[in-house]
Amino acid sequence: MMEKHLPIPQKEARLVMAHMYVAFISLLVGGLMGLLQTFVRSGSFDLPFGIGYYQILTAHGVILALVLTTFFIIGFQFALMSKTVGLSDKQRLSAWIGFWTMLIGTLLTASTILTGKANVLYTFYAPLKAFPTFYIGLALVVVGSWIACFTNFRQLAVWKKSHKGEKSPLLAFMVVINMLLWFIATLGVAATVLIQFIPWSLGMVDTINVLVSRTLFWYFGHPLVYFWLLPAYMAWYAIIPKIIGGKIFSDALARLSFVLFLMFSIPVGFHHQLTEPGIDPLWKFIQVVLTFMVIIPSLLTAFSMFATFEMAGRSKGYTSLFGWIKALPWKDVRFFAPVVGMLAFIPAGTGGIINASHQMNQVIHNTIWVTGHFHLTVGTTVILTFFGISYWLIPSLTGRKLTKKINTLGIIQTIVWSAGMFIMSGSMHIAGLLGAPRRSAYSTYTGAEQVDTWIGYQLAQAIGGTILFIGIVLMVYIFFYMVFGAPKGKASFPIAEVSEDAEPTPQYLENWKLWIGITIALILFAYTIPFIDIIQHSPPGSEGFENLIR
Amino acid sequence: MHIHKYEKIWLIFGVGSLILFLVILAIGAFYKGVHPPSHMDTIDPKNVQENESFKEENLGLRQVGENEYIVNVLSSGFYYDLGKDEDGKAVNTIRIPVGAKVLFQTTSTDVVHGFHIAGTNVNMMVEPGHISTLETIMQKPGTYTLLCNEYCGSGHHYMAATVEVYEP
Numbered sequence A: 001m002m003e004k005h006l007p008i009p010q011k012e013a014r015l016v017m018a019h020m021y022v023a024f025i026s027l028l029v030g031g032l033m034g035l036l037q038t039f040v041r042s043g044s045f046d047l048p049f050g051i052g053y054y055q056i057l058t059a060h061g062v063i064l065a066l067v068l069t070t071f072f073i074i075g076f077q078f079a080l081m082s083k084t085v086g087l088s089d090k091q092r093l094s095a096w097i098g099f100w101t102m103l104i105g106t107l108l109t110a111s112t113i114l115t116g117k118a119n120v121l122y123t124f125y126a127p128l129k130a131f132p133t134f135y136i137g138l139a140l141v142v143v144g145s146w147i148a149c150f151t152n153f154r155q156l157a158v159w160k161k162s163h164k165g166e167k168s169p170l171l172a173f174m175v176v177i178n179m180l181l182w183f184i185a186t187l188g189v190a191a192t193v194l195i196q197f198i199p200w201s202l203g204m205v206d207t208i209n210v211l212v213s214r215t216l217f218w219y220f221g222h223p224l225v226y227f228w229l230l231p232a233y234m235a236w237y238a239i240i241p242k243i244i245g246g247k248i249f250s251d252a253l254a255r256l257s258f259v260l261f262l263m264f265s266i267p268v269g270f271h272h273q274l275t276e277p278g279i280d281p282l283w284k285f286i287q288v289v290l291t292f293m294v295i296i297p298s299l300l301t302a303f304s305m306f307a308t309f310e311m312a313g314r315s316k317g318y319t320s321l322f323g324w325i326k327a328l329p330w331k332d333v334r335f336f337a338p339v340v341g342m343l344a345f346i347p348a349g350t351g352g353i354i355n356a357s358h359q360m361n362q363v364i365h366n367t368i369w370v371t372g373h374f375h376l377t378v379g380t381t382v383i384l385t386f387f388g389i390s391y392w393l394i395p396s397l398t399g400r401k402l403t404k405k406i407n408t409l410g411i412i413q414t415i416v417w418s419a420g421m422f423i424m425s426g427s428m429h430i431a432g433l434l435g436a437p438r439r440s441a442y443s444t445y446t447g448a449e450q451v452d453t454w455i456g457y458q459l460a461q462a463i464g465g466t467i468l469f470i471g472i473v474l475m476v477y478i479f480f481y482m483v484f485g486a487p488k489g490k491a492s493f494p495i496a497e498v499s500e501d502a503e504p505t506p507q508y509l510e511n512w513k514l515w516i517g518i519t520i521a522l523i524l525f526a527y528t529i530p531f532i533d534i535i536q537h538s539p540p541g542s543e544g545f546e547n548l549i550r
Numbered sequence B: 001m002h003i004h005k006y007e008k009i010w011l012i013f014g015v016g017s018l019i020l021f022l023v024i025l026a027i028g029a030f031y032k033g034v035h036p037p038s039h040m041d042t043i044d045p046k047n048v049q050e051n052e053s054f055k056e057e058n059l060g061l062r063q064v065g066e067n068e069y070i071v072n073v074l075s076s077g078f079y080y081d082l083g084k085d086e087d088g089k090a091v092n093t094i095r096i097p098v099g100a101k102v103l104f105q106t107t108s109t110d111v112v113h114g115f116h117i118a119g120t121n122v123n124m125m126v127e128p129g130h131i132s133t134l135e136t137i138m139q140k141p142g143t144y145t146l147l148c149n150e151y152c153g154s155g156h157h158y159m160a161a162t163v164e165v166y167e168p
């Protein structure tokens, strides 16, 4: 059955574009911080005007990992929802309220970082204590995102009411899964920020329970990365097939993999706390096992992608074993950028398996290897897919065309990005294996020879970082050109159809109560006992240490 | 739900390797007893001297058996307290014979720190209120850097000491 797609009227386009402006400005500002970090770490550059290394590192983490991603994702998801299930006037209003709440929160947090009173990095581990507006701003970002969540839920519910008995459009289903994941996950960070950090930083209570705050943070921290990844998967599953002139391999399997991601990305936060005291290793192990369950939907996804590519190629008459690869539109940046991102996920995922492996984690924990790892996952796979999305989303919203010139520039951008990331992330991985720590300004430590072996890799990171920053400048130029410069016209909003050969989607895949129930049950299973244990064996709380971040 | 034949093969192979992988991790963890550092004892971060191991005179390297050592360390912004030498100067280098069994014990008097002897598996988080311990055998002689690998404030990248592993 064909899904009907709705046009995106001007008013809705403006909503999506508002999110995109914030995202791309964040990219430029955050990228500049990243560049400066690599310079400082090379040992031959000092920051001017008394700016601190950890101040720019806090800005880099917050702006890129929290602001850029959240705004892009929510904007993109509103576009998908408008297109598939529609957005009423009331819903549009609440979407705007969510946007402004997030923006005010972002500005509040950013201005606190600017004053140097929040050099606590984007993970804000207690008992380092930032000025209260840092936490209040972050809380507003989360609350704003919740407004977006409930707007999306409402959009699908209204559509369902008028389409009794029909299965929901695939993309709307995926958006709702991702927002459910986000909502359930952010309950943890909201709890620690609202109940622990804000009262403590305001001086209403004297002490904070450190391990509880960390556990709540990481309950959120891992699903956070899946919240970034799933929008990329939406594009891979349901949009790229259209761009390559193919069909969706299987609607049912796509939905199944999203459901599995919802269930298995939350009860796993301990894999970020493997080397911490105070958590029973048995529960660490249980969460490690649950962590690895996401390998199953990842395998499903990998299979679907290659099956889609091969089917599209063969339908164009390529019959030899690998001949279909030639049929793919390598010169179309809307395909090229996300596919390079997909390829980056092969080493990125492998690194992730190492990180989460109970014992092996100790080899790389908190070394710069980890930084190398997530510059591949979020900094390449996710970001390149987001860029790939932008090449059609922005022109289709602004009523312009993706010109040949911009297409070529986009391909160059993708290559520049991959080259820069290969150098930067590669040298981070190697230096990390040699023991070099992450989140550290330039230092020769006690002067041991061992440390010298890291410095060369830090220089390489600066070279890679410079190339990457060129990539960012290119991308920001492309963005503004697509908004203001490109010739007027009509760009398509590609949404693929399901292959005729695919089996019908079983009804139970839309049994929301079932999936939410299992998700909650798994969370309760993985966290209840160890969490009670942590609270019962709590040491005296910690006072804040503002003095250490000055 | 129908699943394509090739996809079935792919999933059986993938899930099979996953199970094998997890079994190997489990054997390591429960049969060999190799878990990541997860010590459960707590301590008052404002009164760490209360604990025998972190009394001033017990800090640093101590030999406790023929080839067995304990290293007690207080981690705080931005240094590792390894006790004092005979002249009353702060120790910044410890020397351990190769092949010796060493138990590292540390806790924080302020914020969260890291404790990593770079290039080895001696790598653990240090949190106020908790005691972190790790037992190991230093196998390779050399001069190692013990450093803080969890951000702890403006002097984080200066927080380090030296560990020498020597051939006796």
Ligand code: HEM
Binding pocket: A031, A032, A034, A035, A037, A038, A057, A058, A060, A061, A064, A065, A068, A121, A122, A123, A371, A375, A378, A379, A383, A438, A439, A440, A441, A461, A464, A465, A466, A468, A469, A472
């Ligand atoms: C010009 C491009 C970029 C450069 C040169 C760059 C460079 C760096 C460097 C050198 C660090 C490590 C600093 C340290 O541990 O001391 C870092 C950390 C980080 N980067 Fe990037 N990066 C870039 C782009 C990105 C992008 C696109 C994202 C995410 C979307 C990102 C997210 C992060 C995060 C989350 C951290 C961790 C911050 C922390 O540990 O507190 N970066 N970046």
Ligand SMILES: [Cu+2]
Binding pocket: A221, A222, A225, A271, A272
């Ligand atoms: Cu994780």
Ligand SMILES: [Cu+2]
Binding pocket: B113, B114, B148, B149, B150, B151, B152, B153, B156, B157, B159
């Ligand atoms: Cu530190």
